[in-house]
Amino acid sequence: MAAGDLIEIPARRGKAVRLKKGQRIKMINTHGTQVVDTWAFNADDLHEFMSMEHTRPHIGKFIPAVGDIMYTNKRRPILTFVEDSSPGIHDTIIAACDRYRYKFLGVEGYHDNCTDNLFAGMKELGLTPPEVPSPLNMWMNIPVKPDHSLSFEPTVSKPGDYVVLRAEMDVVMAFSACPQDILPINGVGLKPVEAHFQVLG
Ligand SMILES: [Zn+2]
Numbered sequence: 508m509a510a511g512d513l514i515e516i517p518a519r520r521g522k523a524v525r526l527k528k529g530q531r532i533k534m535i536n537t538h539g540t541q542v543v544d545t546w547a548f549n550a551d552d553l554h555e556f557m558s559m560e561h562t563r564p565h566i567g568k569f570i571p572a573v574g575d576i577m578y579t580n581k582r583r584p585i586l587t588f589v590e591d592s593s594p595g596i597h598d599t600i601i602a603a604c605d606r607y608r609y610k611f612l613g614v615e616g617y618h619d620n621c622t623d624n625l626f627a628g629m630k631e632l633g634l635t636p637p638e639v640p641s642p643l644n645m646w647m648n649i650p651v652k653p654d655h656s657l658s659f660e661p662t663v664s665k666p667g668d669y670v671v672l673r674a675e676m677d678v679v680m681a682f683s684a685c686p687q688d689i690l691p692i693n694g695v696g697l698k699p700v701e702a703h704f705q706v707l708g
Contacts, residue, residue, distance in 0.1 A: 510530075510706045510707065510708040511705065511706070511707070511708065512705065512706070513535075513703050513704075513705050514703060514704050514705065514706075515701050515702075515703055516543060516682045516683070516684045516701060516702045516703065516704065517684065517701050518684055518686075518699050518700045518701045519619040519624075519684060519686035519699050520619075520624055520627070520628075520683070520684060521621070521623075521624025521625055521626075521627045521628030521629075521681060521682060521683045521684075522628045522631070522681070522682050522704075523628040523629045523631060523632050523634070523679055523680065523681040523682070524632075524679070524680050524704070524706060525550060525632065525677070525678070525679055525680075526674040526677070526678050526679075526680060526706065527674065527677055528674055528675065528676050528677050528678075529673065529674065530673070530674050530706060530707070530708060531589060531671050531672065531673045531674070531706075531707040531708070532671070532672050532674070532680065532704055532705070532706050532707065533590075533669050533670070533671050533704060533705045533707055534645060534669060534670045534671075534672070534682070534702070534703075534704045535667065535668075535669045535702060535703040535704060535705070536593065536645075536646050536662070536664045536665075536666070536667070536668045536669065536702055537666065537667065537700070537701060537702050537703050538666050538700045538701075538702075539662065539664045539665045539666040539667070539668060540661065540662050540664075540693055540694030540696070540698075540700065541646065541662070541684055541685070541693055541694075541699065541700050541701070541702045542598075542644055542645065542646050542647040542662060542684075542685040542687070542692050542693055543644075543645040543646065543682050543683065543684055543685065543702050544603050544604075544621040544624075544625070544642035544643075544644055544645075544682065544683040544685055545642055545643040545644070545645050545680065545681075545682055546625060546636070546640055546642055546643075546680065546681040546682075547577070547585050547586050547674075547678045547679070547680045547681075548636065548678060548679045548680075548681075549579065549585070549676055549677070549678065550676070550677040550678055550679050551677060553634065553635075553636055553637050553679070554637050555579045555580060555581050555583070556579060556580060556585075556636075556640045557577050557578070557579060557585045557586060557640065557643065558578060558579055558580040558640060558641070559599040559600075559640075559641040559642075559643065560641065561578045561579065561580055561582055562576075562577045562578045562599065563599060565578050565582070569598075569599055569600065569651065570595065570596065570597050570598070570599065571588050571597065571599070571643070572588060572591065572595055573588050573589065573590060573591050574587075574588065575587070575588045576588075576675070577643065577672075580640075583675075583676070584675040584676075585674070585675050585676055585678060586672045586673065586674060586675060586678070587672065587673045587675060588670065588671075588672060589671040589672060589673050590669070590670065590671035591669075591670045591671075592667075592668050592669050592670075593646060593663075593664040593665070593668035593669070593670065594663050594664065596646065596647075596648050596662070596663050596664070597643065597644060597645050597646060597647060597670075598643075598644035598647035598648070598649040599641070599643060599644070600649055600651075600657070601641075601644060601647065601649055602639075602641055602642075603620070603621040603622045603625065603639055603641070603642050603683070604620045604621045604622065604685060604686070604687055605620045605621070605622035605623070605639075606618065606620055606622075606623070608620065609689070612689045612690070613689070614689065618686065619686035620686060621642065621683035621685050621686070622639050624683035624684075624686075625639060625642075625681050625683060628681045628682065628683065629679065629681050632679065634679060636681070642683075644685075645670060646662045646664045646668070647662070647685075647692055648660040648661060648662050648663055648692065659690040659691065659692050660691070660692070661691050661692065661693075661694050661695055662692070662693070662694065671707070682702070682704065684699060684700070684701055684702050685699060686699045687699065
């Protein structure tokens, strides 16, 4: 893929891409309803990766916004939020869905999931992540109420909303168009769809 190409993250599937330090990536919520689990790994050492639990104390909030820097598990800057055309509702609390999550939700047999999509997306680049870091769940709407309770709500973004991130080191980014179709996080229609990204150079 060349810089500028519009790359599809297929519905229910994963995709990965390499970025050089200083390159920017535009993630596009093509239909507005889709949650995209997002990971970033140090390209030179996959054991260092974007960490939600290390980022939250540095930015002092649950949800990053334009100007905020995302940190690794070694507390080094890895990505910066440069633009966000959406209402800015994203999630840093919820783990990537996995086969066990769907079992809890009553699914019998296999269900597509973001954890397997992370491995599949990175495998296309010949890489295996050493673990599954907590993702930055782009456009996922998990309001925290005053009594500290959580709920799983539909996205509030519009079709075509985008986020631009800048790489602060050479990175491998991975994405999963979340296949959640039991809870309404991907819209009340419970229909996971595709999203896109574009490396801006
Ligand atoms: Zn998921």
